[in-house]
Amino acid sequence: MTLASPVLPRLAAASLAALPVAVEKPRYDRAAVTTGIVHLGIGAFHRAHQAVYTDDVLATGDTRWGIVGASLRSPDTRDALNPQGGLYTLAVRGNEGERLRLVGAIRDVLVAPESPQALLDALCRPSVAIVSLTVTEKGYCHDPATGALDERHPDIVHDLARPDAPRSAIGFLVRAVARRRELGLKPFTVLSCDNLPSNGRTLHRILSRYAALVSPELGTFVAGEIACPDTMVDRIVPATTDEDRARIAAALGAADAWPVVTEPFTQWVIEDRFASGRPAWEAAGATLVADVAPYETMKLRLLNGSHSALAYLGYLAGRETVAAAMDEPGIAAFVAALMDDTAPTLALPPGADVEGYKRSLVARFRNAALRHRTWQIAMDGSQKLPQRLLATIRDRLAKGLPVERHALGVAAWMRYVTGVDEQGRPIDLRDPLAADLAAAAREAGPVAERLAPALLGIKSIFGEDLPADARLRAAIVGALAALYRQGAAATAAAYARGAGGAMGEATI
Template identity: 45%
Template structure:
């Protein structure tokens, strides 16, 4: 069995609790599939049915620390480092995972020697591989000293992050670090036992500085505008609260390259563990299900050497900005728009939603008519082909991406992914009907129920505040728009406020599907169908 071909920039290739165990196989007939736990000891017995590491895991140097290991990091970043070892390109980039808030990942991975299964699914079939590059995993609240020791270890040359945008403690409009955050104040009071990702980074960098050890590179893999600059602002901002000399040393010595990451990775459903066991004979406590597509662009600025990731499909570029805008404003913004409007229309899965021609046309025209004209042309990328690929990925029935995943953390996502396009289009006098409809979908979703009165999942750091305002305002968006840390100055634009309120009324009276269809027809929704009395 050979590994898939890798192409430049594009590579073919979570739940909060571990998944229930599949039934054990006791069939001892010759050739019968026997389900075995995944571990280093059983690894080779699995090699007949899926790809397994053929390299010596004990020879890996733990040079990368990943903060906040989840399904995406295991399907994306770690598989690239795994390829370095598997292709015998380097054993110098083993990965140590660190959990910051939930112990469940450690409980899943430790009994299976930090091995896990990645299953790639497409309409044409699937294939699976076991990733072996994760050499250790630490749960920070239980072992802060051990985490700091790993970060201070001279062998650690790179730290990667997937902590979500809310973890950066930055004002979404000014980009300034918030030193008044409660967790930040706690880290300042007890720097030797931090609680936040940046508390760990600043303390470790201070120890390396004092010991004369070269700093590591910090690479954010979160979907944020200029995530490297955001990371620098958070690290330097926290360091400045402690010691101006330390802040200057970090500014001068530490590299924070921005990166763009892309791979759709749904939460692993409970039944997936049993499905993986039954198909491959692997009892993996927490497998990862993902799509074949994978992209990673990183700015070529490093503090302490860099891994040869270009050999396995990563593109190192001088400036990731155009690629990041392409991805966040086309893929992420479309995800949000479809998540909220599709949920209001009664859908639960992305592939089912895309099978509805109204929503398929909506997202295609949202990208083509209102977002693409605002974007720069990324070097080496055909935007038309990229958008065609997105539509195919959204419609992939083998992934069956759940809409609730796309609706999470809207107060963090929309200010970064969707509202910048809306604000730019308004400033330039360009069409905004479909962008406004996406914002209206979120505002309506925040009330906590769909038009039929069914509850919709609310997972947002500001859920309580925003839901109260959405319910108080109803079809009047002004209470929600008053939250300037989310919406900025949109409340100061009377024409937009009127359009948004009108769209909310249409969603209430007509439902999401009819309102979307009317927007596509470019006629007032009230004239598209008779209004109910």
């Protein structure tokens, strides 16, 4: 006879004292916390990263920095967290084990589509000094190739027509800026925490242009008065699974509807440029600097670029997780070689140990406890390629250096977006340009000489310069042909062994 599992009580503030001693709990009076931050895009990454740094600040006694989160799409996070009083579990997993911590920095979660006015009201609270964002690259409604506002984006068209009921993060921010100005409130600082090159400056350019479309006067105000510091964020946060929920519930003795799982490593580099104050995040381990760019470039190109290439090759090779892909010797060797090719394009931050950083990335990718799915990393590739791989390719081309290994990363993406894997099974392609990519792939067919030029011709990804470069075209066609001929694992191994401009001819 099988005994039924006990029904566990829901995680709640009132039951904190009953939780196991080993579970770390908030070390401050949550009732004393006021709202200083509104966060747009209240997903797993924010809850494993910025909210944790802020939770540490609250524990120092500075209770001005509670977070109101907002979902711009789905009510799922609100429905999970609000019945728990905003509490959730952070599970830090390494090969050595798991450590649980309850995070209490989030005071409330709003759902923008249900009530745009409620979110605008929150953004206009006098106590709010910072609006932060993790809306992913596609949430900026911009052209990834140029970093400019996409004025034809459906959400931008909608928001300009209906400014009091916006859909996009950009529309909400500019409407809130205008309303705060009318109310005589200090401007908030807008803090992007997404993987965009010069994310603060890119966001400032997008906001200024959108505001100018609303009115030239508002555009001038945003351009001159709204601070958008650059940041660099780094922590691997896989999607939470039902297995995670069950394991964490058993450890807590309480059901947490949406815990987050992450790795021990965390890093946050922030340009110290705020209009109306900020938390002392440096006390929680963040690095405040005058120039984020060297840190950002090193992370985007070494970590994110390698991660994306690894995800596409690993998925095509039938490896479900990053750690499983790294167990494929040829793919692991290719990732190391790709990092070696990337390093010469970096302007390094002070005291940077590039070799040590590369070793740490390999160790993080091999963390089997995380189960970070290659499919999750592969999402939205059209938005990610420009900063993760194409910027490095541009620099290597300018220096006269070979681009074959980075071209293989791009070719693996091209093979992936055809929507059929190496075993002939359909791929669940998630990308803002999915329809365009699928149409190009259907028309070209699985022929490298046709497929590569067709996808290279998408200017919002590759711009005008890269499709015109004969070296890159040849490298991508050769890599894509190899992927079709011998598969991802064998091709990655061959490219890991190869060197110099003859790589394509000599090893595949």
